[in-house]
Amino acid sequence: MAYTGAMGAPLQPPTTSLSSIRQVKLDKESELRIEVGTETSLKLRLLNGTAEIFGTEIPTEIWISFPPGYKFAVFTWNGATIEMDGTTETDYTADETPMISYVNVHAVLEGRRNCAKASSAKDPDSSQGPRVIVVGQSDSGKSTLSKMILSWAAKRGWKPTFVDLDIGQGAITIPGCISASPIEMPIDPVEGIPLDMALIFYFGHATPSLNTELYKVLVKELAQTIERQFAGNAESRAAGMVINTMGWIEGPGYELLLNAINTFNADVILVIGHDKTCSRLKDVLKTKPNVDVVKLQKSGGVVSRNHKVRQKARNCRIREYFYGLSNELSPYSNVANFSDFFVYKIGGGPAAPRSALPIGAEPTADPKRAVLVNINRDLLHSVLAVSFAKEPDQIISSNVAGFIYITDIDMQRKKITYLAPSQGELPSKYLIAGTLTWLET
Numbered sequence: 001m002a003y004t005g006a007m008g009a010p011l012q013p014p015t016t017s018l019s020s021i022r023q024v025k026l027d028k029e030s031e032l033r034i035e036v037g038t039e040t041s042l043k044l045r046l047l048n049g050t051a052e053i054f055g056t057e058i059p060t061e062i063w064i065s066f067p068p069g070y071k072f073a074v075f076t077w078n079g080a081t082i083e084m085d086g087t088t089e090t091d092y093t094a095d096e097t098p099m100i101s102y103v104n105v106h107a108v109l110e111g112r113r114n115c116a117k118a119s120s121a122k123d124p125d126s127s128q129g130p131r132v133i134v135v136g137q138s139d140s141g142k143s144t145l146s147k148m149i150l151s152w153a154a155k156r157g158w159k160p161t162f163v164d165l166d167i168g169q170g171a172i173t174i175p176g177c178i179s180a181s182p183i184e185m186p187i188d189p190v191e192g193i194p195l196d197m198a199l200i201f202y203f204g205h206a207t208p209s210l211n212t213e214l215y216k217v218l219v220k221e222l223a224q225t226i227e228r229q230f231a232g233n234a235e236s237r238a239a240g241m242v243i244n245t246m247g248w249i250e251g252p253g254y255e256l257l258l259n260a261i262n263t264f265n266a267d268v269i270l271v272i273g274h275d276k277t278c279s280r281l282k283d284v285l286k287t288k289p290n291v292d293v294v295k296l297q298k299s300g301g302v303v304s305r306n307h308k309v310r311q312k313a314r315n316c317r318i319r320e321y322f323y324g325l326s327n328e329l330s331p332y333s334n335v336a337n338f339s340d341f342f343v344y345k346i347g348g349g350p351a352a353p354r355s356a357l358p359i360g361a362e363p364t365a366d367p368k369r370a371v372l373v374n375i376n377r378d379l380l381h382s383v384l385a386v387s388f389a390k391e392p393d394q395i396i397s398s399n400v401a402g403f404i405y406i407t408d409i410d411m412q413r414k415k416i417t418y419l420a421p422s423q424g425e426l427p428s429k430y431l432i433a434g435t436l437t438w439l440e441t
């Protein structure tokens with residue numbers, strides 16, 4: 001059967017695919033929730049009105065490209081028309097969102113930053129802006145809320161510090177890291193956070209249970225470094241920080257959460273949609289009158305990701321580090337001798353010599369000890385961090401310059417082939433290995 005339209009012009013057969021160019025009109029305080037199709041990217045632009053993606057306003061008339069699988073929402077405070085070109089897995093509009101409560105939090109934080117700015121820099125307490133920590137189960141929208149309140153603050157001219165303690169996904173850099181970065185501009189919804197000012201410590205695993213002691217040590221190192229930066233920079237101090245945490249909030253995960261709250265001296269705890277954790281935290285922190293525990297509603301748009309999707313997201317993040325979001329980066333493949341590097345793993349080796357232990361006691365592995373490992377094919381496909389340490393005993397307390405990816409180990413010629421973001425010698429010969437691997441596809 002042939003299709004003909006007005007004036008007898010042929011029409012395309014009807015299709016069930018959502019791949020055509022189409023417009024969506026959004027009423028005020030509503031959002032368009034989108035999951036980009038898994039195969040191709042989606043282009044989107046704002047035709048009229050105003051709209052933002054996770055706290056960052058989008059420009060009018062400019063097409064923005066979103067990679068396959070990307071999940072996001074375009075929210076409007078006052079109404080907007082959006083145009084999309086490409087395939088989506090799903091897209092729908094929602095007028096019930098927790099955005100008003102989120103922006104109210106932003107307003108309170110803004111007030112505290114202003115008070116901090118107006119105080120004498122000599123008073124370390126009153127000149128300190130809010131230290132916010134965002135808590136919730138996996139897929140409760142913690143990273144999204146963190147980015148939103150950071151972007152709203154940056155839009156008002158503040159330069160708050162983003163602290164990412166979520167080693168599972170990595171909102172600043174690759175997974176397996178504890179990191180921080182000042183946010184000087186609203187966060188680009190696609191490109192994310194520039195790495196040039198990031199302070200990164202490498203934990204080396206995507207789950208904290210593999211070495212909780214090391215996790216705590218790195219949290220402390222990062223907190224102390226930020227504390228020193230705040231001491232010399234009144235502007236950053238007044239802007240405060242927003243800390244994104246892991247979704248592990250039960251058992252040892254809860255202990256790590258309390259440890260993070262105390263280590264960073266957090267004074268605003270935002271709990272997304274988890275009554276039990278909220279009341280537990282209120283109870284345990286009631287002796288600290290300056291700490292506010294605030295429960296916030298989870299957005300109905302937050303997408304749950306199963307283990308496989310999370311693993312895929314981790315791989316994408318590592319790929320993005322080396323190749324960029326749309327293959328715009330060209331990493332270098334380098335070959336080095338085994339003797340050019342010292343590869344350390346943290347955790348292992350005896351905690352104390354047997355002679356120092358009571359009779360009959362067995363030495364246990366020290367989770368905070370950097371142990372030199374032999375280079376062998378076990379390291380194939382590992383992601384190693386390049387430490388800034390000058391000496392081996394500084395490895396655990398040093399941040400890292402970046403990462404390399406081991407693509408070949410030649411045991412006979414004693415050569416390593418690795419991918420690095422740039423050409424030439426690495427900034428250090430001390431490398432840190434964990435369990436983080438990547439299979440380049």
Ligand SMILES: Nc1ncnc2c1ncn2[C@@H]1O[C@H](COP(=O)(O)OP(=O)(O)OP(=O)(O)O)[C@@H](O)[C@H]1O
Nearest residue numbers: 071072073138139140141142143144247301302303
């Ligand atoms: N309103 C929304 N509409 C559509 N997608 C959303 C919305 N809010 C968040 N998302 C998406 O849902 C996913 C999960 O959100 P997010 O990463 O913020 O959760 P999380 O609690 O930080 O998860 P995790 O603990 O696993 O890191 C992300 O892909 C995010 O882009």
